[in-house]
Amino acid sequence: xxxxxxxxxxxxxxxxxxxxxxxxxxxxxSDDNGxxxxxxxxxxxLAKAGQLTTCTHLPYPPxxxxxxxxxxxxxxxxxxxxxEDLGVxxxxxxxxxxxxxxxxxxxxxxxxxxAAGMTITDERKKNVDFSDPYFEATQAVLVDKDSGIGSLAxxxxxGKKLGAQAQTTGEDYAKSKGYDPVSFESSDAVLNGLRTGQxxxxxxxxxxxxxxxxxxxxxxxxxxxxxxxxxxxxxxxxKKGNKALLDAINKALxxxxxDGTYKKIYEQWIGPYDASVASPAAS
Numbered sequence: 001x002x003x004x005x006x007x008x009x010x011x012x013x014x015x016x017x018x019x020x021x022x023x024x025x026x027x028x029x030s031d032d033n034g035x036x037x038x039x040x041x042x043x044x045x046l047a048k049a050g051q052l053t054t055c056t057h058l059p060y061p062p063x064x065x066x067x068x069x070x071x072x073x074x075x076x077x078x079x080x081x082x083x084e085d086l087g088v089x090x091x092x093x094x095x096x097x098x099x100x101x102x103x104x105x106x107x108x109x110x111x112x113x114x115a116a117g118m119t120i121t122d123e124r125k126k127n128v129d130f131s132d133p134y135f136e137a138t139q140a141v142l143v144d145k146d147s148g149i150g151s152l153a154x155x156x157x158x159g160k161k162l163g164a165q166a167q168t169t170g171e172d173y174a175k176s177k178g179y180d181p182v183s184f185e186s187s188d189a190v191l192n193g194l195r196t197g198q199x200x201x202x203x204x205x206x207x208x209x210x211x212x213x214x215x216x217x218x219x220x221x222x223x224x225x226x227x228x229x230x231x232x233x234x235x236x237x238x239k240k241g242n243k244a245l246l247d248a249i250n251k252a253l254x255x256x257x258x259d260g261t262y263k264k265i266y267e268q269w270i271g272p273y274d275a276s277v278a279s280p281a282a283s
Contacts, residue, residue, distance in 0.1 A: 041086045044244045047109050052083040052090050055111035057097040060187050062211040062269040063117035064092070074207075074269035075115040078134065079236070081261065082252040097167050097185075103128040106239040113238050113245060117205065119169045120235040129240050131249045133233035139170050140206040141226035147200045152226045155179070155201045163199035165190050169232055170203045194222065203228070207270055 039049045047053050056075070059065035064073040071092045083090040095105055100118055105111045106128060119137070120130045143149040148158060155162045156179065164171035166183035174181045182199050184190045187208050193199050206227060213219045238245045256262035263273050 041088060042248070044086060044248055045242075046086075046088065047112050048091070050088055052079070052086060052088050052113070053111045054079055054090055054092050055095045055099060055105045055114040056092055056116045057100070058094045058186075060117050060208065062207060064115070074135075074265060075117060075236075077265045077269065078253065078256065078262075079113070079115050079249075081256055082249050085248060085252055100124075100237065101127065101167065103237065103239060106237065106242075113236055113249065115236050117207075117234055118237065119232045121169070124237070127240070128237040129242065129246055130235035130237055131246060132253055133235050134253050135207075135234040137230075137232045137234060138206045139173055139203050139228040139230055139232075140209040140224050141201055141203050141228070142194065142209050142212070142222050143201040143225050144194065145221060145223050149201050150225050152177070152201075152203065152228065154225075160200040161198070163190055163193045163202040165204055168204070169230065170205060173228065173230055174203050191218075201225075205232075210271055 039046050054076075056064045056071070058071065060073075062073055063075040064071060066072075071094075076090070076092065080090050093105075093111055095111070097116065099105050100114050100116055101124055103114075106114060114128070117135075117137075118124070120133060124130070141149075141152045141155075147160065149155055149160060152162075154160070162174055162179050162181045163184055164174050164181040165187055166185055171181055171183060181203070182193065184193050187204060190202050190204055191212055194202050206224075209224060213222070213224075236249055238249070253262070256265070266273050
């Protein structure tokens with residue numbers, strides 16, 4: 001992903017749009033006596049009492065997007081399992097994608113973790129700690145059916161314009177192959193750029209394309225001509241050194257994969273279950 005997680009990218013303004021899901025929960029005890037509301041639950045220190053605060057960047061379906069006025073998706077459902085284990089509720093905060101590379105909102109204590117379809121990379125590991133990988137992604141090349149483009153190589157050979165989401169691994173991959181992609185700040189903007197002819201092809205995480213093609217109008221007009229295996233694995237991130245929360249996330253993922261919950265969530269948001277993609281080995 002997104003440069004991540006690509007998947008899913010994003011040269012955004014420094015200002016932060018905050019939104020979504022303020023969920024109320026109870027059952028936490030304060031440990032700081034200072035009235036700040038910070039709590040420790042099952043050994044995990046939370047930024048705000050009664051909730052697990054998740055930074056994300058919207059929209060990035062099927063991992064996170066607003067559906068019927070509520071932020072939902074694959075990542076959201078998985079982190080709900082972590083919150084449930086801790087006895088709290090998840091609150092989702094929409095933030096610039098650049099934040100995930102630097103870990104800024106984790107370091108400032110505004111979020112407990114980040115979940116954004118984010119690819120695990122050595123560069124990002126310098127600033128954040130990653131969970132065990134929970135999804136293995138490829139990059140897809142989507143084109144207009146009437147474009148005459150049959151592969152990523154055709155984009156250059158035919159002098160066509162390529163689009164990508166800013167700051168994602170898809171954009172990085174395109175640049176590494178000698179392309180100068182048009183950058184769009186969200187996955188929705190990428191698809192709109194293709195629809196309006198700003199670009200004739202886009203490279204973006206394949207699960208995102210799968211979600212787009214569920215819409216008949218999109219499927220009738222566009223097609224996938226390349227599926228690029230880049231070895232990308234998605235992970236959730238926490239502030240460096242936050243082992244307690246990292247352990248809680250990894251425990252929830254392991255349990256969900258063992259008891260069938262992960263498979264159910266995968267089929268709900270991604271499609272037919274593919275064990276090789278769903279359960280990648282750690283890098």
